[in-house]
Amino acid sequence: MNTALSFNRLVTLGLWTVGGGTALFLIAPIVAIVPLSFNAEPFFTYPMPGLSLRWYEEFFASDVWQLALRNSIIVATFATILSTILGTLAAIGLSRSDCPARATLTAILISPMIVPVVVAAVGIYYAFAAVGLLNSLTGLVLAHTVLGAPFVVVTVTAALSGFDQNLMRAAASLGAQPVEAVFRIMLPLIAPGVASGALFAFVTSFDEVVVALFIAGSEERTLPRQMWSGVRETLSPTIAAVATLLIIFSTLFLATIQWLQRRAERQKLTQFE
Numbered sequence: 001m002n003t004a005l006s007f008n009r010l011v012t013l014g015l016w017t018v019g020g021g022t023a024l025f026l027i028a029p030i031v032a033i034v035p036l037s038f039n040a041e042p043f044f045t046y047p048m049p050g051l052s053l054r055w056y057e058e059f060f061a062s063d064v065w066q067l068a069l070r071n072s073i074i075v076a077t078f079a080t081i082l083s084t085i086l087g088t089l090a091a092i093g094l095s096r097s098d099c100p101a102r103a104t105l106t107a108i109l110i111s112p113m114i115v116p117v118v119v120a121a122v123g124i125y126y127a128f129a130a131v132g133l134l135n136s137l138t139g140l141v142l143a144h145t146v147l148g149a150p151f152v153v154v155t156v157t158a159a160l161s162g163f164d165q166n167l168m169r170a171a172a173s174l175g176a177q178p179v180e181a182v183f184r185i186m187l188p189l190i191a192p193g194v195a196s197g198a199l200f201a202f203v204t205s206f207d208e209v210v211v212a213l214f215i216a217g218s219e220e221r222t223l224p225r226q227m228w229s230g231v232r233e234t235l236s237p238t239i240a241a242v243a244t245l246l247i248i249f250s251t252l253f254l255a256t257i258q259w260l261q262r263r264a265e266r267q268k269l270t271q272f273e
Helices: 002-031 054-061 063-095 102-109 117-131 137-160 166-173 178-207 210-215 223-233 237-272
Strands: none
Touching: 054 063, 054 237, 063 102, 063 137, 063 178, 063 223, 102 137, 117 137, 117 210, 137 178, 137 210, 166 178, 178 223, 178 237, 210 223, 223 237
16 A cells, blocks of 8 residues: 555656656746846846846837737737637537538638648738738738637637537527527526637737738737847847736736636536536
8 A cells, every 4th residue: 555655656746747847848948038128238148237127118118119019909809809709600500410511611610720820821911912901900800810710619619518508499499589599598608618719819819920921011010020020130138028028918818718717617517516
């Protein structure tokens, strides 16, 4: 008994060690950027000669950076709204038992998650060039909607897998119209999955740079594209400050997504009980 217990503790310790080492290996390059955003000198050097908030002040005082931030927020917001609506409707349709060619449609809908972003960007560039959507926020919103909708489809489909379709039949037997049943019964129960998909879509749009490089002009620069241009033209610690803010922003969003997923799991357990 004691030998088995010791072995289990050793295995657990080994797993924690390997997991912690892997997490440290993945996170270390990202965390290394954070101290450089407080460097008093305009260089990426360790050890730092002093600490300063000047690069954060430069970010909030610069018209170029603020334009990029505003564009990112506008594009991500509208792309998230469109992605959430289209992705939720698609997931509801795919969840129906009478949906024809479900596997094929699912593969098509989630293909933007699988196809390399550069390939998608080239295709979007030629498609939008033909209809005059290049160098516009509208084109960027539509492109990011294409990239964000698959995340909504996946999360909402997962939420619908635990949804009891008998509730919709019960609502229909009581005289509820299909649209009314969806809004009053289905959506409240799958809301955590919808919210998780929306957050994924928002982060995907807010952090996307490849498509923005292809279809956005100088006036439509987003925050990631401005960072890319800064790396190529003038390497400044302001980029590290922006990266630090994005790290904090993304971490908060991911924490929110995890909270929503755990809440959905608790709701499923409560439903089965």
